[in-house]
Amino acid sequence: MGKIKLTPRQEEIIILVKENPPITSERLANKLGVTRAALRPDLAxxxxxxxxxxxxxxGYIYSKKPSYSLVYDYIRNIKVKDIMSKPIMTTEETMVYDAILHLFLNDVGTLFIHNNGNLVGAVSRKDFLKMAMGGTDIHKVPVGIIMTRMPNIVLVEKEDSIYLAAQKIIEHEVDSLPVVERKFESGKEIFQIIGKISKTNITRLFVKMGENG
Amino acid sequence: MGKIKLTPRQEEIIILVKENPPITSERLANKLGVTRAALRPDLAxxxxxxxxxxxxxxGYIYSKKPSYSLVYDYIRNIKVKDIMSKPIMTTEETMVYDAILHLFLNDVGTLFIHNNGNLVGAVSRKDFLKMAMGGTDIHKVPVGIIMTRMPNIVLVEKEDSIYLAAQKIIEHEVDSLPVVERKFESGKEIFQIIGKISKTNITRLFVKMGENG
Structure with missing residues (x-):
């Protein structure tokens, strides 16, 4: 995947457009001492x-932005499986205190609650903090009591675009989404947890996109 | 800012390349019944x-990604001031309990601690949760005791690129950065808080970039 290498004339055109916006192709051709026809491929x-x-x-003006369709295609072509991270999980019997320790030890913002690897709930720093504020004894209450329970959890699948994941994070105001694989077991749909996508993954991808390619 | 409009011949070239990767310009010219010279502008x-x-x-292969330099330029040209949000602040005398309420009421993850509008500290959900776990009486301890204090706070200025902000968020593992204006008051440098940039702002920008332009 090559970087754009502009020709000296194209660089010159950009400078002229920046200095004289808007400028017609006729005036550009005049300033460069060439015909309009000769300029056509460069302007294209x-x-x-x-x-x-x-x-x-x-006439022409300088636009600092690339054509949206390029950025758009780029973003829509990256899949959840390309950048997802390891999900941090526990079971619903775990006491809130131990669950918070687990959260800290793994330095994440959300714990996914599983049963045999299948998604049953999720609990975030915000949920824990609310609980701690309430004065409940966090040593005696299991995480199952305070978690958000399926089917009320927003999720994605590994073949979804990262764009869809980011959209769901913003729309539903969550920090993190479980990545699941849908399966059927004795006629019932189950969701095996295989990863997670958080705002951190998106921000890290954003930094990668901005690196000098 | 226009979307890319390809000519029918360019579309045809893309199809041929997709079907026969890698393909030389000679073979492409053959298949299209034109000279190599005639193809050069399209291939460029x-x-x-x-x-x-x-x-x-x-030969040529199909790349679903746009040239990095375009995405790169796009990202580097967006400034902090273009997408920053309102900072949520309190003073260091505020009791931890009231500070947490303030955090919840404004639905943010970080409170910035100010003195006359100038940055003196920051405290996050994680800090609060750690404190609550410790069993300290959150009604009797002021936020000044648990906050991260200047100069240990990573910050950005409004003219910085959003790329730099995202990079700092990832590098220093924080959720949010204060946006400050540096000033000198009686020979001392002070940092007036004028906004904030969080992973949420970056994720929201990412979604905007992926929208059909």
Whole structure:
């Protein structure tokens, strides 16, 4: 996957457009001492890559953004399985105190509650903090009492796009989503937990995208 | 900012490359019944936009990803001030219990602690939860006791790129950064809090980038 290598003339065009926005192809051709026809391929490349923006009957302006469709395609092509991390889990009998310790030891924000590897609930730092505020004895209450229970958990599957995962995180105001594999066991749908996607995964991907490719 | 509009011949080239990877420009020209020279501008556009990947001495292959440099430029050009949100603040005399209530009422993960609008500390859900676990009376301890204190707080300024902010969030493993304006008051540097950037802001931006532009 190559980086865009602009020709010296294309670089020159960008400078001229930045200095004289909006500028028509005619004025650009004049300034460069070439014909409009000779400029056409360069202008095509510069507008198609989104570096310049062509305004009909007005001229070219500099656009700092790439064509959305490129960023859009890029984001839609990354799958949940490409960046998901290991889920941190416990069972619903675990006491709240021990569950919080488990959360801290693994430095995560959400614990997924499982039964034989299948998703039954989720509990977040926020849920724990609310509970601790209430003055309940966290040594005597199991996590099953305070968790959000299936089917009220927003989830994704490994072939989903990371875009869909990010959208669900924002829409449902959660920090983290379990990644599950749907199965049928004696006629009942079950959700095996195979990973998780959090705002941290998205932020890390964002940093990776911004690295000098 | 236009979307990429490919010509019918460019679309045809993409299909041929997808079906016969890797394919040389010679074979492509043959299949299309044109000269190699006639194909050159199309191949230039398709590789510069990152749709095709040119492998020297091997041929062209289809790349679903756009050129990194475009995504890179896009991300580096968005500034902190473009997407920052309102910071939620309190003073260091506030009791931990009231600070947690303030956190919940505003549905945020971090409180910034200020003195006359200037940053003196920060405290997160994680800090509060740790404290609550310890069994201390949260009605009697002020937030100043448990907060992370300046200068140990990672911060950004409004003209910084959002890429830098995301990088700091990942590197320092924090959920949220205060956005500050540096000032000098009687020879001392102070940091006025003017906003915040969290993983939520980055995730929301990611979703916006993936929307059909």
């Amino acid at each position: 490349i510069l507008t198609m890559t989104g570096i310049l923006d062509a305004r009909p009957k007005v | 556009i398709l590789t510069m936009t990152g749709i095709l990947d040119a492998r020297p001495k091997v």
